[in-house]
Amino acid sequence: MKFRDGQWLVAEGVRVEYAEEVYRITPTASNKGISLLCPTRKVMTRGDTLNLGTVSLDIEAAFDGVISIEATHWQGAVRRGPDFDLFPAGRPDAEARITKTETGTTLTAGSLSATVSGKPHEFNITFHSSDKNGKPLTTLLNRSVGYAYTPATSNPKQLADMRNIKHYTFTQTTLGVGESIHGLGERFGPFNKVGQKVELWNDDGGTSSDQAYKNISFYLSSRGYGVFIDTPERVELEIGSERCCRLQTSVEGQRLKWYIIHGPSPREILSKYSILTGAPGGVPSWSFGLWLSTSFTTSYDEKTVNSFLTGMKARDIPVEVFHFDCFWLKAFQWCDFEFDREMFPDPKGQISRLKADGIVKKVCVWTNPYLGQASAVFAEAAAKGYLLKRKNGDIFQWDLWQTGMGIVDFTNPDACAWFVGCLEKLFDQGIDSIKTDFGERIPFEDVQWFDTSVDPGRMHNFYAFIYNKLVYEALQKRYGKNEAVLFARTATAGNQRFPLTWGGDCESTPEAMAESVRGGLSLGLSGFAFWSVDIGGFEGSPPPWIYKRWVAFGLLCSHSRLHGSNSYRVPWTVDDDDKTEEGCSATLRKWTHLKARLMPYIFSQAQESIKGGLPLSLRAMCIEFPDDPTAWTLDRQFMLGDSLLVAPIFEEDGTVQFYLPQGPWTNFFSGEVIVGSGWHTQTHGFGTLPLFVRPNTLLVLGKEGETRTVYDYTSDVEVRSYFAEDGATMNLVDNQGNSVGKLEMKGSEILGLEQLKGNSTVAVISK
Structure with a gap:
């Protein structure tokens, strides 16, 4: 003001x-x-x-x-x-x-x-x-x-x-x-906030406005x-x-x-x-694999879901998690925690069969804390006093999103226990993860919370914390401390403890992809380690070239999910099943396989990010290169961990401009060395982008052809040296995130190779 x-x-x-x-x-x-x-x-x-x-x-x-x-x-x-x-x-x-x-x-x-x-x-x-x-x-x-x-x-x-x-x-x-000033949550406008008015007030405004789903009252100078x-x-x-x-x-x-x-x-x-x-919470290794969604308003049933997963398997595109979005529920009954039995007559059996067939490992469903009055749970929650009320004693309702919708009052301990009980019924059916959508449009006028000591204005943003904390801890209780994963849209300070989050409703345009990059960078500078984006964009139907460019970007985020609004995101529906090496299916396969190979590095870096309160990806360049003034201006590229530089492509012809800080940087794909600092322009097909390895790096990769997300990250691996000097290190972890050793450069020798198993190899890529 x-x-x-x-x-x-x-x-x-x-x-x-x-x-x-x-x-x-x-x-x-x-x-x-x-x-x-x-x-x-x-x-x-x-x-x-x-x-x-x-x-x-x-x-x-x-x-x-x-x-x-x-x-x-x-x-x-x-x-x-x-x-x-x-x-x-x-x-x-x-x-x-x-x-x-x-x-x-x-x-x-x-x-x-x-x-x-x-x-x-x-x-x-x-x-x-x-x-x-x-x-x-x-x-x-x-x-x-x-x-x-x-x-x-x-x-x-x-x-x-x-x-x-x-x-x-x-x-x-x-x-x-x-x-320059950075952070303040997931903000999609200019990366440097100087010159801006910023209001920290959670709202559902998409990615093309000054509103934000995740307002974090922290900035970094x-x-x-x-x-x-x-x-x-x-x-x-x-x-x-x-x-x-x-x-x-x-x-x-x-x-x-x-x-x-x-x-x-x-x-x-x-x-x-x-x-x-609070430090970022840990996430299991399986969560880094590809997540596939039904999309939002598309028509789907058990047969559709099965066709998606068998189609992905036939194209050698491993899917780690399948996500059922809103319409797993019956229309007008969101969110009643019940599968629409007309579309899914045997949800528990279906989920069991999907896992038994090996075409998916984990299943996620969409939920939110809003109850439409047409659902049976609305009547139950209303009768028991679990819903937010107006000052005159009426239940607070409006027709925004769901008809006559009420809002679960998480200041009521009994309402919290009831909500967790609803989640546990889903866990009993084989659900492994929860997408905690919404939680931004929390009224602050004419409301009375169960806990009368709270200020409604302070509850508006804080609701995101208690909502996601409740769900995250329910997942931990069922599956274990380090196995809990939720997919949240709203957040406030402290929500980094309950990973993970995604970037909200973006359009299927290159401009929206750039907005998403800025949002991910800003959230990373607000203390969040893990972040994802709707690959291909949420609103609209992406043309094949945008889909493929977004696939490359999305598979190099910490977490990767295919999700849309009124159109599917399985690749063969985007380009009429183009079977060439430049088609959507081949492109998605290449980048999914690459992420699988990168898992020994990614999961090791994830543990370091948790310890240091750092973003894994998207990591702003200024974190790694604070003394380089240009690094504070870069909003179209990022670091994946501390050693890999990524520059997404926003042009149909594959042209991309990017900046390399000082030193010899090695192209991951070609081995070409470019000496920084300076700007560069390249043109790429759909199977590559500027992915450069930082000098003085020891990089551990899965074996050539590795397609799994979860495997032994110390067996049958490839160790690469990129201008590695005395003292360069790489921490080795297992697929549970436990430290199992360290590789260290000593002169021209790599110490610790005896900790590797199987047919592991060593290659000096740059020296």
Whole structure:
């Protein structure tokens, strides 16, 4: 929200009060920080302290390299939930050191410090590294902390009745010259958020708008720091869009709390962020295989499903997971957790037969927390009080999506248990995974939650957390801690703990594929390790060339799913079953087989991503090359793990431009070496794209011709050396993710080869 009209004027209808000076500094109650009393005008005489508002600014050490800042106007405002589940693995010790000199007061938390200027009548708080260089990261300068009223008030007595007056709290941190801002969830617009207004409010807006399914209140700066905004409520950011040199964060309320996280590298920032909100959850190796969907509004029954899977097997395209989308349920009865028996007379038997025949290993179904009133479960949930209500006691219903639909109230423990019971009935039928769709359109006006202590505005985004947590933990309880996989569309901070997510409803166009790349990059910079996309696009029917280009991109995401809206995504329906090597079936087969070969590398990198809070894929180039200014601008390419560079192709003729950072990079397919840094243009058929191996890499691949996703990642493998120097390593894992050893370059020799089994080979590709 903008509070000013240009640099000089206040916006029409708004009254703004700024913290003008630091009047007093005292220790915080925790003794881990300092509390600043900041009047909204300079206090020159005792009389200036009367009829005056103040802002309290509490600055505390959270843990090494992390400091929290909380701005408060009126301390007596009720603190309503829900709150983010912080430090889920335990809170590290916080050592705070406070020093005072003539120039100011400094709070130090390990590698990060905050210094409050000691000049009289000045408001200036600088966040900087704690080393002798004291590199400044960002600053709260004059008129950067305050509160605002709308409509504007002219007399303090008007605040006796606040029912029709909105109160906002805001802070403005400085943006340095050339600084770029990234993250804030799965955002499909420009990769660098400077110049944008961003509203953190989950909504179902597709991939071609400024709305987002996954609003994550965390951003990462190219200057070596990140910021986590500690509230699930609506947050509005003006990122160089109100004042070009500042990033403004505002919320409607009396308090605003955020954490500044020092890196200086993106890896360190994301690692510390994962301590704060939780590390990404692990996913089983089978989930990295190809997922095939029925698509959304297509017509399908048991015979159709069988034809899809037998057709894929006949074309040597292994399918790891088959997904039943919405119409496994009877129309108007979503989501009642019951197969439509007219289309699927024996679902348990069908699933059992599919698995026994070996044409698919796992089965997933679509669900959501919305209950249409035509379903029997609506009546049951309504009678038991499991649905969200209006303030007058009516069940909250609308005809958006499902007729007379109600929303499961997950603040009610009995409703949670009931919902899990519905899922368990699906597990009993052989369902292995759940697609948790929706959860964005959660009303916040005229609603009454079962838990009366929660604020409906804070529940809107937070619903994504409790919804996906419930389903994920139900899967863990049934199948084991590391075997749970859900396919979620909505998320908020902390949802990275419940993998995985996909990018929502994109069109079947090259522009939408590029939007999806930007969305995946931004979500990865928000602490999410695993991400997928609807291969071919969701809306519309992709022409063969887009389908094939998207297949290449999609099979190099961490997870890969064929899914559409009103058209199938099995390849032979896209190009009239073109049987040539350039056809859709051959293209899908090539890329599915390649991913199978890459599994020893991919699954090893997955474990490292979980430990470090890093995206596996899509991993933004700036994570691996933070000192390369160009890396912070790249939104059409990404890293798969730390060693493979991927540049999707968006042109029908196969032309693609990509950037290689410094060093000799090796084309995975041809072995050609290109020395970076610089931009390059190539033209590719459908069986290749720019896939380059980073110098100083040891790469372990499955054997030539490997088509399985799950196998022994240390037996019959191929070890490749790409300009590997002394100290280069590759961690070996089994197909459960357990570490089983390490390969290491020592001079010209690779140590640890004795850990490999079978007919494993070694090849020096580049030296």
